[in-house]
Amino acid sequence: MAEKQHQREILLRSASAFPPPPGVKLSYGTAGFRAEGSILASTVFRTGVLAALRSLKMGGATVGLMITASHNPVRDNGVKVADPSGGMMTQRWEPFADAIANVPTAQDLVQLVFDFVKEEEIPFGGVCSAEVLLGRDTRPSGESLLEAAKQGIAAVVGAVAIDMGVLTTPQLHWMVRCRNKRRKASESDYYTQLSSSFKQLMDLIPKETAISLFDTTVLVDGANGVGGEKLIELKKMLPGLEIHVRNTGKDGEGILNEGVGADFVQKEKITPHSFDLDDAGRRCASLDGDADRLVYFCISSACGRKIDLIDGDKILSLFALFIKEQLTILKKEESKGMTDKLPSRLGIVQTAYANGASTDYLRQLGLEVVFTPTGVKYLHEKASEYDIGIYFEANGHGTILFSEQFIWGLESLNIQLASNSPGSDYQKAALRLLSASQLINQAVGDALSGLLLVEAILRHIGWSIEDWSKLYQDLPSRQLKVKVVDRSVVVTSNAETQVVRPPGLQEVIDAETAKHSHGRCFVRPSGTEDVVRVYAEASTQEAADALAQSVAREVDRFLGFGSLH
Numbered sequence: 001m002a003e004k005q006h007q008r009e010i011l012l013r014s015a016s017a018f019p020p021p022p023g024v025k026l027s028y029g030t031a032g033f034r035a036e037g038s039i040l041a042s043t044v045f046r047t048g049v050l051a052a053l054r055s056l057k058m059g060g061a062t063v064g065l066m067i068t069a070s071h072n073p074v075r076d077n078g079v080k081v082a083d084p085s086g087g088m089m090t091q092r093w094e095p096f097a098d099a100i101a102n103v104p105t106a107q108d109l110v111q112l113v114f115d116f117v118k119e120e121e122i123p124f125g126g127v128c129s130a131e132v133l134l135g136r137d138t139r140p141s142g143e144s145l146l147e148a149a150k151q152g153i154a155a156v157v158g159a160v161a162i163d164m165g166v167l168t169t170p171q172l173h174w175m176v177r178c179r180n181k182r183r184k185a186s187e188s189d190y191y192t193q194l195s196s197s198f199k200q201l202m203d204l205i206p207k208e209t210a211i212s213l214f215d216t217t218v219l220v221d222g223a224n225g226v227g228g229e230k231l232i233e234l235k236k237m238l239p240g241l242e243i244h245v246r247n248t249g250k251d252g253e254g255i256l257n258e259g260v261g262a263d264f265v266q267k268e269k270i271t272p273h274s275f276d277l278d279d280a281g282r283r284c285a286s287l288d289g290d291a292d293r294l295v296y297f298c299i300s301s302a303c304g305r306k307i308d309l310i311d312g313d314k315i316l317s318l319f320a321l322f323i324k325e326q327l328t329i330l331k332k333e334e335s336k337g338m339t340d341k342l343p344s345r346l347g348i349v350q351t352a353y354a355n356g357a358s359t360d361y362l363r364q365l366g367l368e369v370v371f372t373p374t375g376v377k378y379l380h381e382k383a384s385e386y387d388i389g390i391y392f393e394a395n396g397h398g399t400i401l402f403s404e405q406f407i408w409g410l411e412s413l414n415i416q417l418a419s420n421s422p423g424s425d426y427q428k429a430a431l432r433l434l435s436a437s438q439l440i441n442q443a444v445g446d447a448l449s450g451l452l453l454v455e456a457i458l459r460h461i462g463w464s465i466e467d468w469s470k471l472y473q474d475l476p477s478r479q480l481k482v483k484v485v486d487r488s489v490v491v492t493s494n495a496e497t498q499v500v501r502p503p504g505l506q507e508v509i510d511a512e513t514a515k516h517s518h519g520r521c522f523v524r525p526s527g528t529e530d531v532v533r534v535y536a537e538a539s540t541q542e543a544a545d546a547l548a549q550s551v552a553r554e555v556d557r558f559l560g561f562g563s564l565h
């Protein structure tokens with residue numbers, strides 16, 4: 001009883017120092033809370049409380065709290081929580097996240113927390129310990145917001161905050177996962193794991209691949225964010241791969257995400273700052289502000305700032321080709337009956353934003369492709385249902401998940417093969433899959449580990465960036481945003497491809513889409529910005545633009561400010 005009272009007093013006192021900004025309603029959204037950094041102290045403090053409660057609920061397992069607003073402008077910031085698995089916080093807790101962020105007074109907050117811990121049967125009041133790892137990106141508001149998070153964690157008796165400093169989002173998720181698996185989990189352990197698994201993959205490249213012709217240089221746009229500086233650390237451990245990082249954000253070089261970064265490159269399809277015609281034909285890559293997205297691009301000499309974009313769908317396709325090739329080798333040998341069969345169901349997960357040409361290509365390869373709503377929390381969950389699940393958003397966020405059962409099977413197969421047929425194609429295929437599972441982040445999409453896997457696979461196949469780009473031809477597409485009175489009135493179904501409400505809007509979209517050959521169009525409320533997004537695809541760029549514009553006009557007619565009159 002006395003412990004509960006003590007806890008109540010501490011929480012009340014700390015929360016009183018972080019009043020919420022008046023008149024602002026925040027929602028946990030697609031990827032945590034986001035807003036202007038200057039109004040987020042209260043939200044971050046409260047998310048600190050939430051993260052500590054999550055750890056208590058999970059028996060004291062480590063959870064993560066990351067302060068970032070990813071590809072958004074530098075004045076913005078945000079906060080999100082990683083579960084003990086290293087993945088996003090369970091969606092079941094999102095309503096509580098919304099409630100705790102928006103509750104008006106410190107007294108109400110204390111009541112809300114006490115009601116919630118009772119309902120969730122959380123051991124509260126100092127009977128158990130909790131641990132939260134904290135990370136932040138390079139935004140100027142990050143340091144003081146991290147302080148607010150620490151105070152929120154300290155307001156839960158028994159909870160400890162461990163400040164990991166400036167990190168990429170995927171580094172923090174990786175650390176949370178490793179710590180809970182009792183593995184080495186420091187930043188230098190991260191670099192060691194990535195570089196050693198990359199080297200293993202390089203050692204497994206088939207002799208017949210024409211490596212001598214391969215361009216070993218990759219030019220990387222760091223979005224003036226955290227990814228560039230971390231990549232500079234990592235590249236010291238990667239002999240044989242020349243990584244030239246530009247837009248590092250150091251020494252006032254440029255502004256975070258302004259005219260740079262994966263989101264800019266993917267949406268605008270033009271060169272980021274610091275890239276020009278001198279780089280034509282080179283292999284270029286772009287990270288986003290917190291380095292959980294990766295796209296590649298190539299500048300074609302004839303077209304000014306225009307680029308050939310190699311987006312998340314094409315990265316996914318490259319990964320799928322490589323994994324399928326290794327599985328085919330394993331299956332061929334398994335059929336001889338000398339070794340046990342590995343369960344190896346491979347699944348591909350995309351969203352409605354995936355270019356239709358990529359889905360066709362993957363299905364033609366005979367792969368199972370499924371769709372989820374936007375947001376990695378949905379894709380990740382779906383991918384984890386397979387022995388190997390590959391997921392990517394078109395914008396470059398994705399990874400490959402290997403089930404524990406599959407990894408155990410591979411490890412025991414590898415032990416068998418090391419004595420039966422060492423150095424065989426069979427063993428090499430098993431080792432390649434094991435190395436890929438070490439290299440690619442198992443917690444969340446990670447631009448740094450994704451970049452190294454792309455580099456290893458391109459070298460394995462002996463492909464130039466043009467070869468990769470020609471894998472299939474993207475259908476022309478256009479994305480637009482429409483400001484509306486209240487985006488929450490848009491309700492969708494079928495992985496966000498159909499509008500259920502407001503009534504009549506889907507019929508109008510269908511009628512507009514039918515006017516264009518290979519037309520496809522959908523609208524959905526953004527989870528990170530106060531807009532409704534419109535996506536359109538068609539057989540020509542003009543048609544995709546026209547379709548997107550006509551549907552955007554309809555969205556405005558149904559929901560825009562004009563609709564009030």
Ligand SMILES: CC(=O)N[C@H]1[C@@H](OP(=O)(O)O)O[C@H](CO)[C@@H](O)[C@@H]1O
Pocket residue numbers: 030031070353374375376393395397525526527528529533
């Ligand atoms: C079309 C688009 O790129 N949407 C992005 C964007 O979500 P919205 O809910 O569309 O705002 O930000 C999310 C978080 O980074 C990312 O997961 C998602 O893919």
Ligand SMILES: [Mg+2]
Pocket residue numbers: 070071288289290291292293
């Ligand atoms: Mg990001």
